[in-house]
Amino acid sequence: MRGTARNxxxxxxxxxxxxxxxxxxxxxxxxxxxxxxxxLARMYAAVRNLDYEGTFVYLRGGQPDAMRIFxxxxxxxxxxxxxxxxxxxxxxRVGADIVCESGTSPATLFDNPGARLLPLVPDLRGxxxxxxxxxxxxxxxxxxxxxxxxxxxxxxxxxxYGYRLWLERESGFPLRSTILDGSxxxxxxxxxxxxxxxxxxxxxxLAASSPASAVGGSHEDVxxxxxxTVHDAPPGFVRVKxxxxxxxxxxxxxxVYTDGIANVSVYVEPRAPGEGSERGYxxxxxxxxxxxxxxxxxxxxxxxxxxxxxxxxxxxxxxEAAEDRLKDRGDAGTSPPRARQ
Amino acid sequence: xxxQIDERLSALMDGELxxxxxxxxxxxxxxxxxxxxxxxxxxxxxxxxxxxGVVALRAGFAEAVMARIGEEPAVRSRGASxxxxxxxxxxxxxxxxxxxLVATRPVTPGGEAAVxxxxxxxxxxxxxxxxxxxxxxxAPVTTPLDVRPPLLVQGAPVEASPASFGxxxxxxxxxxxxxxxxxxxxxxxxxxxxxxxxxxxxxxxAPQPAPEAAAGAAARNR
Numbered sequence: 001m002r003g004t005a006r007n008x009x010x011x012x013x014x015x016x017x018x019x020x021x022x023x024x025x026x027x028x029x030x031x032x033x034x035x036x037x038x039x040l041a042r043m044y045a046a047v048r049n050l051d052y053e054g055t056f057v058y059l060r061g062g063q064p065d066a067m068r069i070f071x072x073x074x075x076x077x078x079x080x081x082x083x084x085x086x087x088x089x090x091x092x093r094v095g096a097d098i099v100c101e102s103g104t105s106p107a108t109l110f111d112n113p114g115a116r117l118l119p120l121v122p123d124l125r126g127x128x129x130x131x132x133x134x135x136x137x138x139x140x141x142x143x144x145x146x147x148x149x150x151x152x153x154x155x156x157x158x159x160x161y162g163y164r165l166w167l168e169r170e171s172g173f174p175l176r177s178t179i180l181d182g183s184x185x186x187x188x189x190x191x192x193x194x195x196x197x198x199x200x201x202x203x204x205x206l207a208a209s210s211p212a213s214a215v216g217g218s219h220e221d222v223x224x225x226x227x228x229t230v231h232d233a234p235p236g237f238v239r240v241k242x243x244x245x246x247x248x249x250x251x252x253x254x255x256v257y258t259d260g261i262a263n264v265s266v267y268v269e270p271r272a273p274g275e276g277s278e279r280g281y282x283x284x285x286x287x288x289x290x291x292x293x294x295x296x297x298x299x300x301x302x303x304x305x306x307x308x309x310x311x312x313x314x315x316x317x318x319x320e321a322a323e324d325r326l327k328d329r330g331d332a333g334t335s336p337p338r339a340r341q
Numbered sequence: 342x343x344x345q346i347d348e349r350l351s352a353l354m355d356g357e358l359x360x361x362x363x364x365x366x367x368x369x370x371x372x373x374x375x376x377x378x379x380x381x382x383x384x385x386x387x388x389x390x391x392x393x394g395v396v397a398l399r400a401g402f403a404e405a406v407m408a409r410i411g412e413e414p415a416v417r418s419r420g421a422s423x424x425x426x427x428x429x430x431x432x433x434x435x436x437x438x439x440x441x442l443v444a445t446r447p448v449t450p451g452g453e454a455a456v457x458x459x460x461x462x463x464x465x466x467x468x469x470x471x472x473x474x475x476x477x478x479x480a481p482v483t484t485p486l487d488v489r490p491p492l493l494v495q496g497a498p499v500e501a502s503p504a505s506f507g508x509x510x511x512x513x514x515x516x517x518x519x520x521x522x523x524x525x526x527x528x529x530x531x532x533x534x535x536x537x538x539x540x541x542x543x544x545x546x547a548p549q550p551a552p553e554a555a556a557g558a559a560a561r562n563r
Contacts, residue, residue, distance in 0.1 A: 062347075064383065112529060220526060241530055256530045265527035281520070288520060299520070301527045
């Protein structure tokens with residue numbers, strides 16, 4: 001495969017500002033320019049708390065979709081997104097309950113506390129975030145008739161994507177958001193074309209068209225004693241969750257890593273006979289990499305560059321104690337191979 | 342292939358598609374059921390960009406438009422003037438903005454890994470992304486990554502496109518049930534952090550392909 005597992009941190013933005021960037025990288029998190037930090041905090045609050053309705057164009061994987069959004073702040077927070085083209089699709093949320101309806105599928109209920117429907121709004125409130133992203137204020141622009149202030153969230157290395165946000169000047173509401181890769185290509189983007197900030201949508205516009213007739217999602221149990229670890233995660237990615245799906249084979253695990261903005265899931269499961277070695281998939285900012293070696297299959301999924309997934313998937317190892325247990329079970333030599341150098 | 346079709350769709354919306362291109366496009370429509378919905382989607386996106394009243398089009402609107410377009414060659418064969426031809430196309434649509442919007446990410450085998458491998462150690466030139474707000478979205482893009490509606494899985498519903506993924510060779514596939522399940526669990530896990538937006542629900546709500554198609558996809562994914 002391409003690339004190596006231990007490349008030096010690749011650099012995404014090739015501009016002749018190396019010296020300035022080095023200086024910026026040395027600035028501690030707390031020294032982030034106050035203006036941008038305030039803007040981003042206001043952005044996150046605005047998406048949650050404001051009433052609004054509007055239409056936006058969402059571009060993902062080269063496919064543009066026009067969508068209508070209705071949002072009512074408060075408790076419980078309510079919102080609904082309706083696709084305006086293609087097969088009928090809508091997503092309605094009341095608090096943590098989300099009802100999805102798409103095509104001919106039955107309306108399905110998902111329980112997802114903390115979820116929201118508007119995409120590409122990074123949560124930059126984490127104290128560690130500024131270690132890995134630089135926030136840069138930009139010029140003013142107009143989006144959907146509002147004056148917007150541009151803010152760039154630039155990764156400090158090539159293991160994560162960058163954001164460019166257009167925030168409404170008064171409220172901080174994100175009128176437009178793009179996610180960019182290391183070559184400044186747009187991977188995903190949304191752009192409001194009409195927006196009524198402060199307008200309380202009607203209840204009928206917030207309600208799902210159909211009641212849910214199915215329940216989606218899956219149950220996973222927390223694993224307190226992980227058997228696997230990502231030995232060589234890129235800087236800033238820390239493990240925040242280890243779970244195992246109900247009924248999964250012994251040794252299977254789902255681990256979640258995050259740098260505060262980008263998220264990666266790593267799945268380790270027994271390998272089925274006859275499977276291949278390594279395969280990758282991508283759509284928009286989502287990448288998937290599956291690697292089969294020995295008796296185990298490792299899959300990484302995340303809104304991160306391929307290099308990040310490669311480094312993580314290729315460095316999955318049994319933790320020391322778990323390795324002993326696996327050997328006792330006769331699984332010696334079945335761990336994924338060491339990362340390629 | 343998809344790039345050519347997209348260019349022709351865009352030219353048709355601009356009223357600039359010549360006769361041969363139109364014939365090719367019509368043949369493609371006959372063999373690719375994903376095209377009419379894409380045409381419809383582009384139009385709605387253009388409407389939205391123009392801030393015209395956006396309404397949900399009736400079901401089958403795209404097919405009706407394509408049927409009308411299908412009559413075009415006959416008109417032309419009777420010697421319609423270039424002005425009439427232009428007008429007919431122009432009446433259907435005209436938008437350069439959408440052409441810019443449909444520009445997609447280039448195929449780079451290995452994706453960012455290749456970029457990363459080529460650029461180790463370069464100074465963090467990322468203090469700014471670009472000077473112009475428009476430059477990020479209108480920058481010329483070379484070969485688009487084909488991650489459009491599932492072309493390899495015959496019979497898969499068009500609306501399953503959100504769950505389709507491009508693979509390294511630039512083809513488009515529907516993920517097998519195992520990877521779909523991984524996606525669901527991934528978004529469930531990270532959704533609690535409020536990071537995900539509605540994207541996961543587009544993926545989750547995507548109808549499953551027919552059993553035989555799913556089996557085929559699973560076999561290909563292995």
